[in-house]
Amino acid sequence: MSSRIPGRPAGAWKGHAFVALCGAAAAIIVAMLAVILFDVVRSGWAGLGWQFLVSAPSEGMRGGGVGPAIFGTFALVLLMTIAVVPLGVLTAVYLFEYARPDSGFARAVNLAVSNLAGVPSIVFGLFGLGFFVRFVGGGIDRVFHGGELAWGKPSILWAALTLALLTLPVVIVTTGEALRAVPVAAREASFALGATKWQTISRVVLPQSLAGILTGAILAVSRGAGEVAPIMFTGAAYFLPKLPSRLTDQFMELGYHVYVLSTQSPDIEATKPILYSTVLVLLFLTFLLNATAIAIRARFRAALRPQDA
Amino acid sequence: MNESTAARPRALDAVAAASSESRRRAARRAESLFGAVVRTAAFAAILVIVLIFVFVGREALPLLWQDATPGHESETVTWSSLAGPTTYPDRPPRHVWQPVSTVPxxxxxxxxxxxxxxxxxxxxxxxxxxxxxxxxxxxxxxxxxxxxxxxxxxxxxxxxxxxxxxxxxxxxxxxxxxxxxxxxxxxxxxxxxxxxxxxxxxxxxxxxxxxxxxxxxxxxxxxxxxxxxxxxxxxxxxxxxxxxxxxxxxxxxxxxxxxxxxxxxxxxxxxxxxxxxxxxxxxxxxxxxxxxxxxxxxxxxxxxxxxxxxxxxxxxxxxxxxxxxxxxxxxxxxxxxx
Missing domain, CATH: 1.10.3720.10 (MetI-like)
Incomplete structure (x- = not known):
C-alpha cells in the first residue's frame, strides 16, 4: 500500500471491498452460531420431554433421560455459589472500597485475579485433585478417620470448591463493576451522617449493588455449569445408580454426561438422539442463565447511568 | 435518584444505632473485624494462584530428584527422556509418547x-x-x-x-x-x-x-x-x-x-x-x-x-x-x- 492517500474515485472501490470483507467476517461468525443452534435444536428437540428430564439413563445410555445429571449439576453449582459469592464479593469490596488503587497489594490482587481467569480449566482439575482431594481430603482422613477413606476421594464438595476457584474472577469483576456504579455521593451522604465505613458498605453500598452481585453469581453459575475438565477427576461420575445425598458422594453432571455419551458409547448412532437432547438441555440452561444475567445487568446499568453524569 | 434517597433513611438508622457509647465501641470492633475479613478475602485471590502453582508442582517435582531404581533404569523419567528421541536397536530414533508399554x-x-x-x-x-x-x-x-x-x-x-x-x-x-x-x-x-x-x-x-x-x-x-x-x-x-x-x-x-x-x-x-x-x-x-x-x-x-x-x-x-x-x-x- 502506498503512503499517499489516494484520491476519492480511485480509492472508493477499495473502501467498499474492505467494508464488505469485514461484513463477511461478521456474517460468518453469526452463521456459525446459527448453524450450531439449528443443528442442536433440530436433532435434539424430538427427544425432549418431561420423562427425559426426570428419568435416569437406561439400556447402557441408549435410553432413559438425564434426571440424575440435571440434579447433580444443580447441586454442584449450588455448593459452588455458596463458596464463591461471599469470597468474591468481599474481595471486590476490598479492591473498590478499601484499597488505594495504586497500593502494591491492590495491584498484586488485581494481577492475581486477571491471571486466575486465564489458568486453563484442566490445570484447575489437577489442582483440585492435588490440593482438595489428596491434601485436604487425605489430611482430614489421616487426622479424624485414622486413615480410613472418607474425604480423600473425589466428591461433589471438592468438585464444587474447584469450580468456585475457577469462577472467582467472574464474581470479583462483575461485583466490582456494580460497586463502581454506586455514586460517590451516596457514600459521602452516609459518611456525613456519621456512619462508619462498614455501616456505609453494608447498608448503603452493598444493597445498591445487589443487582450487580446477582449478575456475577448467575454468570459464575453459567460458567460453572458448562465446565467439564475441572470436575472430571474431582468428583464427576460416569454413571451412578442413586443421587448424591452427602458432600462426600460422587455425582453425575450434564457437561460430563455429554462428553461420556459422545466419546464412550459403543454404538454412537443409537446414542445420538439422547446425546443431542442432552446437549440441548445443557445449552438451554446456560443460555437462560446468560440471558438473565445480561438482562439484569442492562437494567441496573440503565438505572444508574443518569447519576454518573 | 430514587435509589440514593431510599438509602438515606438506612444511613440515618446507622447514626442512631451508633449514638450510645457501648454501641459505638461495638461498632468500632465490627469496623476493624470487617476490615480484616475483607483484606483476608483479597489475600485469598493471591493465595489461590500460589497454591495452584505449588500443589500442581508438588505432584510433579519428585520427578526431578528421584534416583533410578536399580533394575528399572529404563523406566526412570529424566530430562533427556522427556525431550530427546527414543533410540531403538533396529529402527531410527523417534520422539515417542507411549506411557502404557513395557518400557513407558x-x-x-x-x-x-x-x-x-x-x-x-x-x-x-x-x-x-x-x-x-x-x-x-x-x-x-x-x-x-x-x-x-x-x-x-x-x-x-x-x-x-x-x-x-x-x-x-x-x-x-x-x-x-x-x-x-x-x-x-x-x-x-x-x-x-x-x-x-x-x-x-x-x-x-x-x-x-x-x-x-x-x-x-x-x-x-x-x-x-x-x-x-x-x-x-x-x-x-x-x-x-x-x-x-x-x-x-x-x-x-x-x-x-x-x-x-x-x-x-x-x-x-x-x-x-x-x-x-x-x-x-x-x-x-x-x-x-x-x-x-x-x-x-x-x-x-x-x-x-x-x-x-x-x-x-x-x-x-x-x-x-x-x-x-x-x-x-x-x-x-x-x-x-x-
Missing amino acids: KYNLAPLVVGTLKTTLVAILFAGPLAVLAAILTSEFAPRWVSQVVKPTIELLAGIPSVVLGFFALMVLATWLQQILGVRYRLNALTAGIGLGIAVIPIIYTVAEDALAAVPRSYREASYALGASRWETAVRIVVPAALPGIFAGLALGFGRAVGETMIVLMASGNAALTTWPLTDSVRTLSATIAAELGEVVFGGPHYRVLFLLGVLLFLFTFAVNLAGELTVRRLRERLGGRA
Missing part, C-alpha cells in the same frame, strides 16, 4: 507439536474473523448490525466448550471429511476449527475494546485532512489500536493452548509428530484429561501428567501477563475512551 516412553515432543498444530489452526481461523468483525462493529456498522453481532459474540462465549467439542466431533468432522476427502475424521484441522470458534469471543472483545479506546480526535483529524472513513479506519485507527489487537490474539492463543474438552473430543488423540494438518494429534491438555483417570497415584506417569500441567500453567501465565500488560499500557497511552 514419556517424550513431550509429540504433545507439544500437537498443541502447536491445533492452536495455530485456531488462531489462523479465528483471528481474521474476529478482528475484521471488531473493525466492522467499531468503525463502519450501523446500529442494527452491532445489535446482531454483539449478542452473537456473547452467546458464542456462553457455549460450554464440551458442546463445541461435541459439535466438532459429530458435525464438523463429517463435513470436513466430505469436503477434503481425508482419511481420518478427527484431526488437527477439525479440533483447530472447533477451538477457533471458542476463542473468537476473546479476540473480538479485546480487539473491539482497543479500537474503541482510540480517541475521537484521531478520527476527526483524519477526516479533516480529507481521508474517507475506511482510510481512517485502516491507516489511523487500526494502527493506533494494533498493540491491543495483538494482545487479543495472544490472549486467544493462551486460551486455545489450555482449552481441553474440544481437543480431547475432536483431535483424534494420536501422539504423532507429522506435518500434515489432517493427521490426528494429541495435545498437552487432552493428554492430561485422557490419562489421569487411569494412572497409579504417585507413579512416574502420574507425575509426568502433573508436569504437563505445570508447563500449561507457566505458559498461559506468561501469555496472559504479556497480553494484560499490553492492554493496560495501550489504554494509558490513548488516555481512555475520549
Whole structure:
C-alpha cells in the first residue's frame, strides 16, 4: 500500500471491498452460531420431554433421560455459589472500597485475579485433585478417620470448591463493576451522617449493588455449569445408580454426561438422539442463565447511568 | 435518584444505632473485624494462584530428584527422556509418547507439536474473523448490525466448550471429511476449527475494546485532512489500536493452548509428530484429561501428567501477563475512551 492517500474515485472501490470483507467476517461468525443452534435444536428437540428430564439413563445410555445429571449439576453449582459469592464479593469490596488503587497489594490482587481467569480449566482439575482431594481430603482422613477413606476421594464438595476457584474472577469483576456504579455521593451522604465505613458498605453500598452481585453469581453459575475438565477427576461420575445425598458422594453432571455419551458409547448412532437432547438441555440452561444475567445487568446499568453524569 | 434517597433513611438508622457509647465501641470492633475479613478475602485471590502453582508442582517435582531404581533404569523419567528421541536397536530414533508399554516412553515432543498444530489452526481461523468483525462493529456498522453481532459474540462465549467439542466431533468432522476427502475424521484441522470458534469471543472483545479506546480526535483529524472513513479506519485507527489487537490474539492463543474438552473430543488423540494438518494429534491438555483417570497415584506417569500441567500453567501465565500488560499500557497511552 502506498503512503499517499489516494484520491476519492480511485480509492472508493477499495473502501467498499474492505467494508464488505469485514461484513463477511461478521456474517460468518453469526452463521456459525446459527448453524450450531439449528443443528442442536433440530436433532435434539424430538427427544425432549418431561420423562427425559426426570428419568435416569437406561439400556447402557441408549435410553432413559438425564434426571440424575440435571440434579447433580444443580447441586454442584449450588455448593459452588455458596463458596464463591461471599469470597468474591468481599474481595471486590476490598479492591473498590478499601484499597488505594495504586497500593502494591491492590495491584498484586488485581494481577492475581486477571491471571486466575486465564489458568486453563484442566490445570484447575489437577489442582483440585492435588490440593482438595489428596491434601485436604487425605489430611482430614489421616487426622479424624485414622486413615480410613472418607474425604480423600473425589466428591461433589471438592468438585464444587474447584469450580468456585475457577469462577472467582467472574464474581470479583462483575461485583466490582456494580460497586463502581454506586455514586460517590451516596457514600459521602452516609459518611456525613456519621456512619462508619462498614455501616456505609453494608447498608448503603452493598444493597445498591445487589443487582450487580446477582449478575456475577448467575454468570459464575453459567460458567460453572458448562465446565467439564475441572470436575472430571474431582468428583464427576460416569454413571451412578442413586443421587448424591452427602458432600462426600460422587455425582453425575450434564457437561460430563455429554462428553461420556459422545466419546464412550459403543454404538454412537443409537446414542445420538439422547446425546443431542442432552446437549440441548445443557445449552438451554446456560443460555437462560446468560440471558438473565445480561438482562439484569442492562437494567441496573440503565438505572444508574443518569447519576454518573 | 430514587435509589440514593431510599438509602438515606438506612444511613440515618446507622447514626442512631451508633449514638450510645457501648454501641459505638461495638461498632468500632465490627469496623476493624470487617476490615480484616475483607483484606483476608483479597489475600485469598493471591493465595489461590500460589497454591495452584505449588500443589500442581508438588505432584510433579519428585520427578526431578528421584534416583533410578536399580533394575528399572529404563523406566526412570529424566530430562533427556522427556525431550530427546527414543533410540531403538533396529529402527531410527523417534520422539515417542507411549506411557502404557513395557518400557513407558514419556517424550513431550509429540504433545507439544500437537498443541502447536491445533492452536495455530485456531488462531489462523479465528483471528481474521474476529478482528475484521471488531473493525466492522467499531468503525463502519450501523446500529442494527452491532445489535446482531454483539449478542452473537456473547452467546458464542456462553457455549460450554464440551458442546463445541461435541459439535466438532459429530458435525464438523463429517463435513470436513466430505469436503477434503481425508482419511481420518478427527484431526488437527477439525479440533483447530472447533477451538477457533471458542476463542473468537476473546479476540473480538479485546480487539473491539482497543479500537474503541482510540480517541475521537484521531478520527476527526483524519477526516479533516480529507481521508474517507475506511482510510481512517485502516491507516489511523487500526494502527493506533494494533498493540491491543495483538494482545487479543495472544490472549486467544493462551486460551486455545489450555482449552481441553474440544481437543480431547475432536483431535483424534494420536501422539504423532507429522506435518500434515489432517493427521490426528494429541495435545498437552487432552493428554492430561485422557490419562489421569487411569494412572497409579504417585507413579512416574502420574507425575509426568502433573508436569504437563505445570508447563500449561507457566505458559498461559506468561501469555496472559504479556497480553494484560499490553492492554493496560495501550489504554494509558490513548488516555481512555475520549
